[in-house]
Amino acid sequence: MPQEDKAQEPSVTFKVKAGLPSDPQEMEVHAAEGDLKPWDLESLPGFQHMGKPYPRFDGPLKVTGRARYTYDIKLPGMLYGRMVGATIPAGTIVSIDTTKAEALPGVKAVWSTESKKVRFAGQDVAAVAAVSPEVAMDAARLVEVTYEEKPFIHELRAAMEDGAPLVFTEGEAPGGEDQRVRGNVAGPRRGGRGNVAAGFAQAAATIESTYYLPVHTHSCLETHGVVAHWEGEQLTVYSSTQGVYATREGLAEALETDRKNVRVICEHMGGGFGSKLSPSATGSAFAMVACKLAKKAGAPVKLMLDRHQEQLCTGNAPSAQITVKIGAKKDGTLTAVEYTSYGSAGVAGGAGTAGPANTLYANNPNLKVEEYAVFTNTGPSAPLRAPGHSQGAFALESAMDELAEKLGIDPLELRKKNESSPIRAAEYDPGVKAIGWERRNKKAGDTPGPKKRGIGMANGNWYVFANPNVTVEVKIHRDGSVELFSGSQDIGTGFRTAMAVVAAEELGIAPTDITSHVGDTQYPQGPSSGGSVTTNSVAPAVRLAANEAKKKLFEVAAKALDADPGELKSEGGKVFVAADPARALSFKEAASKMPGEVIDCSADRKTQYETFRRDLAGTQFAEVEVDTETGEVRVLKMVSVNDCGFPVNSLTAKNQVIGAMIQGVSWALLEDRIVDPNVGTMVNPNLEAYKILSPKDMFEAESILVPQANLGNNTSVAGLGEPPIVPTLGAVANAIYNATGARLRELPMTPDRVLAALAEAEGRA
Amino acid sequence: MARKLPAAEDQSRAPGFSRRNFLKTAGVGAAASTVVGVGGACTKEPTVIGPDATTLRLRVNGTTQTVTVEPRVTLLNALRNELDLTGAKEVCNRGACGGCTVLLDGDPIKACMMLAADAEGHEITTVEGLGSPDEMSPLQKAFVEADALQCGFCTPGFVVSGTALLAKNPDPTLDEIKDGLAGNLCRCGTYSRIFEAVQKTARRG
Numbered sequence: 001m002p003q004e005d006k007a008q009e010p011s012v013t014f015k016v017k018a019g020l021p022s023d024p025q026e027m028e029v030h031a032a033e034g035d036l037k038p039w040d041l042e043s044l045p046g047f048q049h050m051g052k053p054y055p056r057f058d059g060p061l062k063v064t065g066r067a068r069y070t071y072d073i074k075l076p077g078m079l080y081g082r083m084v085g086a087t088i089p090a091g092t093i094v095s096i097d098t099t100k101a102e103a104l105p106g107v108k109a110v111w112s113t114e115s116k117k118v119r120f121a122g123q124d125v126a127a128v129a130a131v132s133p134e135v136a137m138d139a140a141r142l143v144e145v146t147y148e149e150k151p152f153i154h155e156l157r158a159a160m161e162d163g164a165p166l167v168f169t170e171g172e173a174p175g176g177e178d179q180r181v182r183g184n185v186a187g188p189r190r191g192g193r194g195n196v197a198a199g200f201a202q203a204a205a206t207i208e209s210t211y212y213l214p215v216h217t218h219s220c221l222e223t224h225g226v227v228a229h230w231e232g233e234q235l236t237v238y239s240s241t242q243g244v245y246a247t248r249e250g251l252a253e254a255l256e257t258d259r260k261n262v263r264v265i266c267e268h269m270g271g272g273f274g275s276k277l278s279p280s281a282t283g284s285a286f287a288m289v290a291c292k293l294a295k296k297a298g299a300p301v302k303l304m305l306d307r308h309q310e311q312l313c314t315g316n317a318p319s320a321q322i323t324v325k326i327g328a329k330k331d332g333t334l335t336a337v338e339y340t341s342y343g344s345a346g347v348a349g350g351a352g353t354a355g356p357a358n359t360l361y362a363n364n365p366n367l368k369v370e371e372y373a374v375f376t377n378t379g380p381s382a383p384l385r386a387p388g389h390s391q392g393a394f395a396l397e398s399a400m401d402e403l404a405e406k407l408g409i410d411p412l413e414l415r416k417k418n419e420s421s422p423i424r425a426a427e428y429d430p431g432v433k434a435i436g437w438e439r440r441n442k443k444a445g446d447t448p449g450p451k452k453r454g455i456g457m458a459n460g461n462w463y464v465f466a467n468p469n470v471t472v473e474v475k476i477h478r479d480g481s482v483e484l485f486s487g488s489q490d491i492g493t494g495f496r497t498a499m500a501v502v503a504a505e506e507l508g509i510a511p512t513d514i515t516s517h518v519g520d521t522q523y524p525q526g527p528s529s530g531g532s533v534t535t536n537s538v539a540p541a542v543r544l545a546a547n548e549a550k551k552k553l554f555e556v557a558a559k560a561l562d563a564d565p566g567e568l569k570s571e572g573g574k575v576f577v578a579a580d581p582a583r584a585l586s587f588k589e590a591a592s593k594m595p596g597e598v599i600d601c602s603a604d605r606k607t608q609y610e611t612f613r614r615d616l617a618g619t620q621f622a623e624v625e626v627d628t629e630t631g632e633v634r635v636l637k638m639v640s641v642n643d644c645g646f647p648v649n650s651l652t653a654k655n656q657v658i659g660a661m662i663q664g665v666s667w668a669l670l671e672d673r674i675v676d677p678n679v680g681t682m683v684n685p686n687l688e689a690y691k692i693l694s695p696k697d698m699f700e701a702e703s704i705l706v707p708q709a710n711l712g713n714n715t716s717v718a719g720l721g722e723p724p725i726v727p728t729l730g731a732v733a734n735a736i737y738n739a740t741g742a743r744l745r746e747l748p749m750t751p752d753r754v755l756a757a758l759a760e761a762e763g764r765a
Numbered sequence: 766m767a768r769k770l771p772a773a774e775d776q777s778r779a780p781g782f783s784r785r786n787f788l789k790t791a792g793v794g795a796a797a798s799t800v801v802g803v804g805g806a807c808t809k810e811p812t813v814i815g816p817d818a819t820t821l822r823l824r825v826n827g828t829t830q831t832v833t834v835e836p837r838v839t840l841l842n843a844l845r846n847e848l849d850l851t852g853a854k855e856v857c858n859r860g861a862c863g864g865c866t867v868l869l870d871g872d873p874i875k876a877c878m879m880l881a882a883d884a885e886g887h888e889i890t891t892v893e894g895l896g897s898p899d900e901m902s903p904l905q906k907a908f909v910e911a912d913a914l915q916c917g918f919c920t921p922g923f924v925v926s927g928t929a930l931l932a933k934n935p936d937p938t939l940d941e942i943k944d945g946l947a948g949n950l951c952r953c954g955t956y957s958r959i960f961e962a963v964q965k966t967a968r969r970g
C-alpha cells in the first residue's frame with residue numbers, strides 16, 4: 001500500500017497552471033532540489049506523445065501465447081509443488097503424517113507447518129514437491145492430518161450475535177492492543193466532524209437504511225504461485241506478484257538470507273487486483289514454502305495454487321453491513337451524515353469502508369463515522385481494488401438516492417448541490433450527456449410492460465497516493481537505441497508502455513523507439529503496484545532520468561551543431577537548435593557522436609509536493625433493463641468520467657476504466673462467496689459457481705477522461721486503476737431503482753433479491 | 766477471415782489403436798488405468814492403457830510430436846508441461862473459463878477437459894500455431910491494435926475462440942460474437958475491446 005512521502009526540504013518554487021483546462025488556476029508548488037518544472041496545463045497542447053493512444057508493447061507476445069508468465073516457466077529438472085490446506089475452519093492440528101506421501105515414488109520433498117491452530121479452511125498445513133503435477137496431487141492426498149475440531153463462525157452477521165463461537169481468544173485478535181474487542185467485534189474506529197444530533201435537528205428530511213455486501217474474491221485468472229530456483233546461496237524466484245521488491249524483502253526475511261542473494265522476477269502476470277501484494281498471499285506462505293521445498297530437493301520447484309486454493313487463502317474483499325443516516329434541508333443541502341460500518345475481513349483486521357463517507361460531500365458540516373471489524377473463521381482479506389471504497393460508496397450513494405427520492409429532487413441535482421470537488425463538478429455534464437440522463441424515468445418504475453429500463457448514477461473517490469522510493473535508469477546507446485529500467489512490474493495496466501511514453505515525450509523520440517525493462521529486482525527499485533501508485537510514482541523519475549540522459553546527449557550534439565547545449569531541443573526524432581530548426585541532427589546521429597558506448601543515467605523520484613486536489617474525483621452513470629417477471633437485470637450501458645491528472649496512454653488508461661466497470665458490474669450482479677454454515681468451507685471455490693461477468697453479460701462501456709493538473713509531481717500523472725470501480729455498485733443499484741421503484745440494499749442483485757425487492761415495493765405502493 | 770485449418774491426419778498410431786478408438790474416454794481416476802474407446806459405436810472391447818506412462822503421438826500446429834505421459838494427463842498439461850506450448854493457460858482446470866482453449870480439428874475445445882490420449886489422431890492448433898509476434902494473424906493484430914487485453918492471461922483463449930468463430934461465421938453480429946465467446950472469461954474486463962477486435966477483423970475480411 002502507499003507510503004507517506006518522505007519529509008524532504010522543498011527548495012525550488014514553480015508557478016504552474018493547475019486545475020482543469022476549462023478553468024486554469026495559478027498555483028505555486030515547492031519541489032525538491034533538482035526537480036523539473038512540472039508539465040502543467042500549458043504543456044498540454046504541446047504534448048507529442050502524452051495522452052495519445054499506444055498499443056501496449058507486450059501485446060504481440062500476449063496474443064500469440066509467447067509471453068511467459070510465472071505459470072509458464074519451466075526450468076531443467078524442475079519439480080512441481082502442491083500445497084495441502086486445512087479441511088476444517090477452526091480447531092487444532094493434532095498430527096500431520098507425511099510418511100506415505102514421502103514414500104510415493106517421484107516425491108522429492110515434503111514440508112509441514114509448525115503452527116497448530118487452525119482458524120480457516122484452506123490454511124497452510126503441508127506441501128509436497130514431485131516430478132509431475134499429477135504425482136504431486138497424489139502425494140498431497142496421502143498427507144494425513146488429524147484435527148481437533150472447534151466450533152466456528154462463518155459469516156459477518158452470525159459472528160456478531162451473542163454467544164457466537166469466538167475466532168480469537170483474548171489478546172490474539174489482529175489490530176493492536178488498544179482496540180476494544182467484544183465477542184468477535186473489534187472497534188469502533190471513529191471519525192467525523194461537527195455535531196450530528198444538531199445536524200439532524202435542522203433536517204427537513206432524514207433517511208436511514210442498512211446495506212449489505214458479501215465477500216468478493218479476487219479471482220485472478222493466473223493463480224498465485226512461484227518458481228523457486230537455488231544456485232548455491234543465490235535464490236531466483238519467478239513470482240506472479242504485484243511487488244517484486246516486496247517479495248524479495250519478505251522472502252529474504254523468512255528464509256534468513258540477505259536480500260542481495262534473492263532475485264525476484266515478474267515479467268508478465270495474470271491479474272492481482274490487490275491480492276498479490278504480499279510475498280506469498282495473505283492466507284498462505286506458499287512462496288516461502290516453495291523456496292524451502294526447492295532447497296530440500298536440490299531442484300527448482302514450481303508451486304502454483306490451484307483454483308480452489310486460490311479462492312480460499314489468497315485474500316478476498318471484506319463483507320460489510322453498513323447503516324447510513326442522512327439528513328438534509330428542503331433544498332437538498334446536507335445537514336448531517338451518520339455512517340456505521342461492520343466489515344469482516346475473516347481472520348484479519350482492516351475491514352473499514354468509510355473512505356467515501358469521509359471524503360465525498362465535504363461541505364456537510366456534521367459527520368459521524370464508526371467502523372467495526374468483525375472476525376469470522378474464513379480466509380484473511382487482502383486489498384481488493386479500492387479496498388473498502390466500493391462497499392462504502394455503494395451504501396452512501398444508495399442512501400443519497402433514497403434521500404433524493406424522499407426530497408423529490410433529481411438525484412443528480414442533489415449531488416451537484418452538495419458537491420465539494422471542483423473536478424467532479426466538471427465531470428457531471430460530460431457523463432450526463434453520454435448516458436442521456438434526460439431519458440430516465442421521472443417517476444421510478446414508470447414504464448409500461450414487464451421489461452423496465454432505468455438510469456442511475458453514483459459518485460466515487462480516491463486519493464493522490466505516491467511512493468517516493470523510486471529510481472529509474474535510462475540508457476541511450478551509441479547506435480541510438482534507448483532502454484529504460486524500472487523494478488516495478490506491469491500487472492496488466494500497460495505500465496511498461498506508459499513509462500516509454502513518458503520517456504519519449506522527454507527525449508523527443510517515439511515511444512516505440514524505447515525498450516522498457518520492468519519487473520525484476522535487478523532493475524532499480526520501484527513500488528509495489530497497489531493503491532494506484534505505480535504510474536505516478538515512477539513516471540516522474542522516468543522523466544528525470546530521461547532528462548539527464550537528454551542533457552548529456554545535448555552536450556555531444558552541441559559540439560557537432562556548433563551550438564550551446566542550452567540552445568538545443570529534441571522532438572520528432574531530431575535534435576536541433578531551437579531558434580534555427582534547420583541546424584539539426586537525427587537522434588541517431590546525435591547518439592553516434594557520444595565518446596563512449598552508452599549514456600547511462602539514473603534518477604531518484606523527487607518528493608511529492610502540493611497537489612491541486614488531494615483527492616481524485618469520479619462519477620458514473622448506468623442504464624439497466626430489469627425483467628420484472630424473472631428478476632433478471634441486464635446492464636445496457638455505463639459511462640465513467642474520471643480524472644487521473646494527465647493520462648499517459650489514452651488507450652490503456654481507458655481500458656483500465658472500462659475494466660473496472662466490468663468488474664464492478666460483476667460484483668453488483670453476480671459475485672458472492674458462499675460459506676457452508678455446517679462445515680465452514682467455501683461452497684463455490686471455483687469459477688463456475690463463483691460467477692464472474694461473462695461476454696454474454698457485456699454492456700456498452702464508455703470512459704471519459706478529464707485531464708487535470710497539478711498532481712504533485714513533474715508529470716502531473718495520477719493513478720487510475722482503482723477510482724473507476726468505486727461508484728459502479730451504487731450506480732447499478734440506483735439504475736435498478738429508477739427502472740422499477742425497487743430498492744436493492746443487498747448484493748449481489750440476483751433475480752431472487754430483485755423479485756423480493758419488487759414485491760416489497762409493490763406492498764409499499 | 767476464414768482461415769482453413771489443415772485436415773486431421775487420419776492415421777492409426779499403433780496396432781490395435783485405430784483413430785476411432787480415441788474419440789471418447791471413460792473411467793479416469795488417480796493412478797487408475799485409462800479406458801479408451803468409442804461410446805455407442807464401439808464394436809470392439811475398449812483399449813486399456815496405463816497406469817504407467819505411455820507414449821502418445823500428437824499432431825500439434827502441423828507437426829507430429831511424441832509425449833510420454835501417464836494416461837490421466839490432460840491435453841492441456843501435455844501441451845504445456847511436455848511440449849512447452851504454454852499459450853493455453855490453466856485457470857480453472859474444469860471447463861469453466863476457456864483459458865485453455867485450443868482447436869481440435871478446427872473446433873474450439875477446452876484442453877483441461879480432454880485427456881492427451883484422446884487427442885491422438887486429431888489436428889490440434891494452439892494459439893502459437895495461429896501466429897507469431899512477427900507474423901500475427903489478422904485477429905491477433907486486431908487484438909493488439911484495439912488493446913483487447915490487460916494482464917493477457919485470458920487472451921490466448923479468446924484469440925483461439927475468436928478464430929474459430931470467424932472461421933465458421935466470417936461476418937458475425939455483436940450478439941453472435943458474444944455467443945461465440947461465451948465460454949471464455951476475463952477478469953480484467955476486456956470484453957468490449959475483444960468484440961471490437963473480432964468485428965474489425967471480420968470487416969477486413
Ligand code: FES
Binds near residue numbers: 866876
Ligand atoms: S482451464 Fe480449462 S476451461 Fe478453465
Ligand code: FES
Binds near residue numbers: 917919
Ligand atoms: S486480460 Fe486479464 S484476465 Fe483477461
